[in-house]
Amino acid sequence: MTAIPATPVEETQPIEQKNYLNVTKTFMSWAGTLDHKRIGLMYLIGVTFAFLVGGLFALMVRLHLWDAIINPDGTTTGGIFTPDKYNQYFTMHGVFMVFMFIIPAIPASLGNFALPLQLGAKDVALPRLNLLSFYLWLAGTLMAIASMVMGQIDTGWTFYTPYSIYTNKAVIMMGLAVFTLGFSSIFTGLNFIVTVHKLRAPGQGWFRMPLFVWAIYATALLQVLATPVIGITVLLLAFERLYHIGIFDPHFGGDPVLFQHFFWFYSHPAVYIMILPAMGIISDVISVHSRKPIFGYRLIAFSSLAIAIISFIVWGHHMFTSGQSELALFIFSFLTFFVALPSAIKEFNWVATVWKGSISLEAPMLYALSFLVIFAVGGLTGIILGALSLDIHLHDTYFVVAHFHYVMMGSTAMAFFAGLHHWWPKMFGVMYSRFWSNFAAIWIFVGFNWTFLPQFVMGSEGMPRRYAHYLKEWQGYHQASTVGAIIIAAGVAMMVGYLVMSLFNGKKASNNPWGGATLEWHTATPPVLENFETQPIVDRDPYDYTLVIEAARKGEL
């Protein structure tokens, strides 16, 4: 039996079809669910909350920086918050965004929903572990909120010692939150690795998997192998604060740079945990919305693995000025350029996919195209930072801030929006407003660049980061950046608005509104609890659109 029906589902539906959303309705059936789709939705609500909280902190930071000037004689004017509060807010922005939003967002919400469907499986390999992962995320988030109340930390999300040892804030509580969130991430990754190895549908060899699955797989490897290191790091920091064990504290014979090594050994692979799933979404979305097979499938698949492996050996490029040996710096700078190459190859492959396709400009595609533009900037500015002599000047300035927002927000978050809009009809069975989604996509793209482009220039001129006050000569850039932040906030509000509205009065979605060829588009919308009525068998490539084009031509899509 072929897995991909030539004719899509009938137009006439029974009054209320049983699907994973409505098959049971009690609170406990959701709180204790083992269904990956429901768990994915719960995660989606959770990470959206984290995104909005992190975004709120960002807005406060940027509003403060409208006119927070320091004069040459050292007095300060303007700003809204005291420096201590400002430090807390930028720290909270980083902590919420990194640990509670970006790292889990794509794998745990969209990955949980789509991966088993794309593999033709009924669920992930270890559903109970999946639920545990969610509750660990929730527990970690609650602990983070508790630490905010107990003594909001002001160390930056990087917790550098000795400052983080001596500051009188709830560092240990936040450390425990990070530890817990880390385990949530590890278990999610573990689950996905086993699922990809063991639960693929008959006929689905490794090279017939969608690239989103490859991306999640590479991410999962990083989650499992890198996250334990941050676990032990925050544990040691907690012991350092409690018992002054002296491992990172120079007053007791310790080494603060050792902390940085420990921290970045995880946190560099962590940024690839963030971007790899995003790249997976882009591969899928671009191919589907250009209705064209992905260019260089194997190269993209292998480059995901290459990025995962190389990401482990470049962590020192976050520490070029901290006093490492010349040999270490040589090696780290050299390898950093190698990790950039697979990403560049992917970018070219994506552009080649779009070229001569049959392109439809809906919201998922607009976000994906945004990604291509913004990721190019983010990646290229990363090359600047990889060069040793340039990084000496640019390290810890706004140039770095702009670079990482281009890759973390402009790329990962945009890809998250792309995936959200791409799979929204499948998840909820409804379509959102075409006009508003397209408008918001363009609006957010403009707002994003408005916010962060000036920061590159500021950074090159020497404006340091994490400054509660700045010299007057940089006020123009800061004000432009703040205006951009407000634009982004308005755009996000729009997005939340029309997405929520679609749940109430969105048009019913068909099974395959975009014309995808992967398995999730060939089952009911929303899917039934067990995902498929009968076990699918895979007999063609995931990006082979011949049947889709045929169906579209006949008006049956």
Next chain:
Amino acid sequence: MSHAGHTVPAPEGFVPHVVAHHFESQEQEYQSAKLGFWLFLCTEVLLFGGLFAAFFYYKSMYQADFVRGGELLAWKMGTLNTVILLASSYTMAMAVRSAQLTKKKAMLNYLLITLICGAGFMVVKYFEYTSKIHHGFLPGVFFVPNAEALIEFPGLLDFPRLNLFFALYWTMTGIHGFHVLVGMFLMVWLYWRGKKGHFHKGHYMPVDLVGLYWHLVDLIWIFLFPLLYLVP
């Protein structure tokens, strides 16, 4: 809601195992669980790996202090603990084998002995720790050797970085000890389920996986012991 999958027949007097609904076969379930568990063990290796890395780093920075610190440790108790853990790994492996052969009584006995070995390990550890506390050999800023210790181990104050050595000693053996306690708890759980007849030749996976965990705990000790106790 029911996740009814298919049932694996069990020998007479045992509880049949129900395969989880999303698996095609018991083989797939077993292989998935095993792969997942090995991945988890990798994360444990990395967790301890970080600690080992810190230890090696400071050992190379403060060689004399770390040698002196090693001399202060009770290597005889450590050796005893090594023997205990090795023996317990053997009995654990035998427990797994018994489960595979549906030898319930043997399996329960072996689990019990493994549990007792684990408890023995913790008891020896208790004596070791109390001796250190008595001497004042606590981690970090609390490292204050008392008068007795200064007489018994002359020249301690010549080594300013012993606090760091003991910080690592307490952290590493403490976290390892915590894993032993978790292992003991898992033994009890296996014993309880085993008594009810859940494990037989048709379904012995949980025993197998806990066995893997226990072997890892033993393996970590095999590295920890010589590094901390035996190098001087």
Next chain:
Amino acid sequence: MITSLLTQGPQEPQRWKHWQLPEQASTFADDHDTLYTFVEWINYIFFFGIMFVLFYAVIKYRRKTPGQPPASVITHHTAMEVTWTVVPLIVVMVIFAWGWKGYADMTLAPADSIQYEVKAERWKWSFKHPGSTEFFGKEFWVPVNKPCQLTMSSTDVLHSFFIPAFRVKRDVLPGRYQTVWFQATLTTWKENVENEKQEGFHIFCTEFCGEGHSKMLGTVHVVSQKQWDEWMKPGAEVPWDPFLITDPEDPTYDEDREFNGNIVYGQSCLTCHTLDGTRSTGPSFKGLWTRNIKRLGLEGKTAAEQEAGMAAYITQSVRNPNAYIAETFDSPSMMTPFPPTSLNDDRVNDMIGFLKSEKLK
């Protein structure tokens, strides 16, 4: 070995200005800015190239009918794939090597470098000039066209020493010495101008260190060789030692102390204490003398007794800030203690005179 193969040492710099980068004020700047421009243009080429292709594709290959197939379905093109792998590889290797060489030049200070010591603490920079015994903050002076090496250490947490105009940066660690060197090429110090505000190049702290992180500013002044030679003569009056000698026998004792104290305030207290009554990280100095005379029960005592009592209090507050916390402020104190190595007894004495002055009483 790698360093010696590539290092050439400082050369005569050409001076130009990149619109984004600060002026080129050291021998490192020219090479740095050239590499920056090179990579920047590579960025523009690749970026606009990609944008153009995408823009064009999205317009030309727009799906106009539902069943429109793609114009082509090629998924491989070996020649192109090899090209776009090999060309970026070569480009990044060039950038790496160039960046490495630039960095290598920054690591080995010439043997005849003028030596300075730098101290970082929360939240100020202080500098010990050649021939001086005291640390003075927050500015330092260097001669033009001479290599200068700074040996830096922190007394508390991580800081980072950054002079954008020189393109140098180095983290400053507690418990360890780090060095950085540069050779300045642009003079900033105006000679023979009394009372005119001198502008130097900015120094920033670029490793987050707490509340005063953004206030930890400094200035480097570059002076002509002639001026430097004059200052290096023994007994010369130098700007990094502006303190007047205070002598209780002198009729100008109080004024001299106030003058010195003003300088100490600007260096060490400004970040957290205001002079106009506003509350900052710490209490304002305005009215401090009067408040504490009352608190210590010194009203009605002789001037000498008052001075002695206040001197004891001020010394204690500076050396051990936790001994007494002012009302409405948190315990433990946020203030870093100033041991005699940071603020010697003369300077503390100056502060006493400063706080006692009429405008602050």
